[in-house]
Amino acid sequence: MKHRRTVLSSAIAAGLIVSSLGAFGAASAAPAPTTSTTSDRTAAKASSDIALKGYAYGTRVVGGQVPAGSGMTAFTVIGCTGKAGITRGNVVADADLQGSGNVSGVKTELWTRNVDGALHSYSRSTTAEVVLADSPLGSLSIRGVTSLSHAWHDAKGFHAATESSVGKIVFTPPVGDPQVLDLPTPGQPVEVPGLGTIYLGQGVKTVSGSGATARAVALRIDLRPSTGSEVYVARTTAQALAGVKYGRFGGYSAGTEVNALDGTITSGRNPLSLMPCQGTKGQVQGRDDATVDLGGQIVANGVTSRQWGKRYAHKSVAWERGAVAGLNLGGGQLVVDAVVGRAKVTRTSGGKLIRSTDGTSLGTITVNGEPQSFPDSGVIEIPGLAKLEPKVVTKVPGGLSVVALRITLLDGTGAVIDLGVAKTTIRP
Known part of the structure; x- marks a missing residue:
């Protein structure tokens, strides 16, 4: 006792x-x-x-x-x-x-x-x-x-x-x-x-x-x-x-991440999966959140993160995947479905690095009940509500990061909502 x-x-x-x-x-x-x-x-x-x-x-x-x-x-x-x-x-x-x-x-x-x-x-x-x-x-x-x-x-x-x-x-x-x-x-x-x-x-x-x-x-x-x-x-x-002699795995994935204008995280990476140094030994790992309340009448459903990494005889391969089944902003003003961000990296025994965003995708975007598609500019702007940017890709040392959909609020807060977040690296 x-x-x-x-x-x-x-x-x-x-x-x-x-x-x-x-x-x-x-x-x-x-x-x-x-x-x-x-x-x-x-x-x-x-x-x-x-x-x-x-x-x-x-x-x-x-x-x-x-x-x-x-x-x-x-x-x-x-x-x-x-x-x-x-x-x-x-x-x-x-x-x-x-x-x-x-x-x-x-x-x-x-x-x-x-x-x-x-x-x-x-x-x-x-x-x-x-x-x-x-x-x-x-x-x-x-x-x-x-x-x-x-x-x-x-x-x-x-x-x-x-x-x-x-x-x-x-x-x-x-x-x-x-x-x-x-x-x-x-x-x-x-x-x-x-x-x-x-x-x-x-x-x-x-x-x-x-x-x-x-x-x-x-x-x-x-x-x-x-x-x-x-x-x-x-x-x-x-x-x-x-077990890291031929490359150190790294990266993370998350369904959502929110940052305020000054860079302060107001809702962290959810649900966060971190890639182990040694990879996952060929096993898919991950986390799930049924619902994530991001505050300010912003709710994400079916939020997941997945990762996989394996070392072969002559190469190492890894990927991270963040996904959101649906997001509702402003009580239905903006509805987004089926958002997936995926970052894959392959490093060969000769040191060659191959980056890929295959598997990154967007489902449907609806504004006040009306379906939307991205114009040639690649940006959808909803006056007074939000700006939407698809597939934000950044090369990083040893790999790349992907945000499937970036939503910047135009309500004066400057908050940035990232959906389908994935970053993968394999470094010598």
């Missing part, structure tokens, strides 16, 4: 906690991300069958009234690389947690290294303080939250490790002095009456003959009793994967 510690218990001094799922030993100790060595530079030029990747963020709020596709503070990613010596990071001084509180001092760091021939991927996230929204009983501050994930490959094979720590948790009642609370432990979360429950996060390590993945989240805070949301603090992921 799981036990819960509450703020009604006596407060004790808090200290450092380390995930029992695998503390870092001397052999895997993380070097400073600013370090660069001769072996790093050599590895950056060398071909390798090992790909390194990872991502990290400080906080993320899900559930409740939080919009789908809401951002993650200080998000950083290394997509899929065979190079050591890469360092990336992000910093956020302060951010609002969508009505659940605020966060300050968020820093994420990702780096890859070659240490005596072993290839390492590191992912670290640190958060100085999370202050949760006040409850009638007071407020809660969580300080000094860190997680670190590490995946690597050496002469003995693949390895993974995770580590998390929390400085202290401080509860400030409406009357009286602040209290330093016990830290959560596995099976013993900390309950704050009227606000929520703080759970120790998890570290997950997956190791096989073809790769290693390390994932960690320092804390999960259940605020559903008060705000209907959950907050994840200090999420990290690091991977080392084999």
